[in-house]
Amino acid sequence: MPTLGCIADDYTGAADLANNLTRQGFRTTLILGLPSHSQVALDEVDAVVIALKSRTVSAPQAVHQSLAALRYLQELSCRRFYFKYCSTFDSTAHGNIGPVTDALVKALNAHGTILCPAFPDGGRTVYRGHLFVHDALLSESGMQHHPLTPMRDPNLVRVLQAQTPSRVGLLSYHHLQQGPTATREQLHALQSTGHQLVLCDTLDNDHLRTLALATRDDILITGGSGLALGLPAPAGDTSLTTSQLPRARGAQVVLAGSASRATHAQIEHARAFLPTLKLDAFELTSAYDRALQQVVQWARPYLGVTPILIYASGTPEEIHTVQEQLGREHSGALIEGALAQLAVRLTELGARQLIIAGGETSGAVTQALGVQVLRIGPEVSPGVPWTYSPKRALHLVLKSGNFGPVDLFTAAWELIA
Ligand SMILES: Nc1ncnc2c1ncn2[C@@H]1O[C@H](COP(=O)(O)OP(=O)(O)OP(=O)(O)O)[C@@H](O)[C@H]1O
Numbered sequence: 001m002p003t004l005g006c007i008a009d010d011y012t013g014a015a016d017l018a019n020n021l022t023r024q025g026f027r028t029t030l031i032l033g034l035p036s037h038s039q040v041a042l043d044e045v046d047a048v049v050i051a052l053k054s055r056t057v058s059a060p061q062a063v064h065q066s067l068a069a070l071r072y073l074q075e076l077s078c079r080r081f082y083f084k085y086c087s088t089f090d091s092t093a094h095g096n097i098g099p100v101t102d103a104l105v106k107a108l109n110a111h112g113t114i115l116c117p118a119f120p121d122g123g124r125t126v127y128r129g130h131l132f133v134h135d136a137l138l139s140e141s142g143m144q145h146h147p148l149t150p151m152r153d154p155n156l157v158r159v160l161q162a163q164t165p166s167r168v169g170l171l172s173y174h175h176l177q178q179g180p181t182a183t184r185e186q187l188h189a190l191q192s193t194g195h196q197l198v199l200c201d202t203l204d205n206d207h208l209r210t211l212a213l214a215t216r217d218d219i220l221i222t223g224g225s226g227l228a229l230g231l232p233a234p235a236g237d238t239s240l241t242t243s244q245l246p247r248a249r250g251a252q253v254v255l256a257g258s259a260s261r262a263t264h265a266q267i268e269h270a271r272a273f274l275p276t277l278k279l280d281a282f283e284l285t286s287a288y289d290r291a292l293q294q295v296v297q298w299a300r301p302y303l304g305v306t307p308i309l310i311y312a313s314g315t316p317e318e319i320h321t322v323q324e325q326l327g328r329e330h331s332g333a334l335i336e337g338a339l340a341q342l343a344v345r346l347t348e349l350g351a352r353q354l355i356i357a358g359g360e361t362s363g364a365v366t367q368a369l370g371v372q373v374l375r376i377g378p379e380v381s382p383g384v385p386w387t388y389s390p391k392r393a394l395h396l397v398l399k400s401g402n403f404g405p406v407d408l409f410t411a412a413w414e415l416i417a
């Protein structure tokens with residue numbers, strides 16, 4: 001039975017965490033959405049990751065979903081819990097990282113917890129409480145233009161403090177550099193002065209290991225997926241940890257709803273190699289069914305012949321125009337819904353290998369496809385694994401918006417061929 005229970009606030013983030021846990025030696029099952037008990041067999045598993053779509057819903061809804069996931073994991077006999085959010089701390093104005101963390105602390109009767117968004121392998125580090133994406137501050141990394149969770153302040157202590165009545169402290173890299181004992185002492189010192197939530201600096205994977213050791217008796221830890229790379233591997237036979245996925249067959253489709261900088265670059269690169277079609281939000285509003293039908297007609301001759309790319313992402317200016325006229329939530333849901341419908345129709349026509357870019361988009365697409373349990377396969381790049389749905393016989397990549405190399409949409413297929 002699993003001992004580590006994880007709650008992720010979006011689908012790509014959940015795949016990212018499941019990937020890092022798998023690489024770290026945990027036999028990990030990824031569950032999309034909250035299942036009913038009978039649906040999933042979890043005997044030979046060390047960790048379970050539940051993917052929620054709770055990042056951009058209201059704070060009370062996010063808390064409600066997260067507590068339901070916690071209860072499910074407790075009933076599975078999990079003894080430690082990991083709340084996973086984005087390595088760029090993606091939040092709305094009201095949360096949801098603060099409210100969900102507070103609710104989990106309370107439900108678990110914990111004294112408090114750490115917050116460690118960093119993922120150095122993916123270029124995310126935290127220095128003096130400020131988040132960097134490679135060499136850029138968060139607020140200059142492209143994330144300031146995110147369609148749903150624009151991040152305009154790189155100071156995460158300030159960002160988090162605005163989301164919670166709990167007092168937020170900072171664990172500085174100085175303490176991490178002195179090792180697990182000094183780190184643990186500093187965490188206790190911060191907690192004893194009323195800092196329930198402690199945002200952690202992290203410059204490299206050594207800091208992640210130190211932090212994981214310093215908090216190994218804590219019932220709750222929170223962070224990006226990076227922290228998983230610091231966790232000690234569970235004892236026992238881990239030879240089956242990275243499951244060998246079946247060989248992939250069937251048509252190859254990329255569906256990109258992410259408007260993040262890395263996805264933009266991947267789209268630009270793929271346009272030179274793949275048949276590519278851009279969805280138009282205004283056309284979808286005025287004639288939804290006809291617009292989707294046209295996309296399917298366009299795609300049909302390519303299926304099984306070459307991978308294709310269908311995307312929605314526009315420049316920040318284009319997105320601004322769409323959002324001004326159609327509303328932020330409506331336009332996001334419209335495009336997610338269209339990509340989800342296209343996934344359904346294209347799989348009916350033989351698509352079996354899908355790369356889906358964007359967390360919200362991945363949530364919408366996998367829900368429409370009825371995918372619930374995923375096995376983790378080969379890693380395409382840090383945070384981006386191939387996964388496999390045994391029930392639907394589908395190979396899927398759920399790609400986080402800002403992850404992956406520029407040639408991901410053209411090169412990833414080779415890993416499962
Ligand atoms: N041209 C556009 N105009 C308006 N909204 C768009 C446009 N293109 C995409 N969107 C919306 O932007 C949102 C992108 O969020 P999504 O979580 O899918 O990507 P992401 O944030 O880049 O990925 P991740 O969460 O993995 O980092 C979706 O709701 C999508 O529908």
Ligand SMILES: O=C(O)[C@@H](O)C(=O)CO
Pocket residue numbers: 010012013014016017085086087088119224225359383400401
């Ligand atoms: O942590 C990350 O950056 C990703 O796993 C993610 O959550 C993207 O939505």
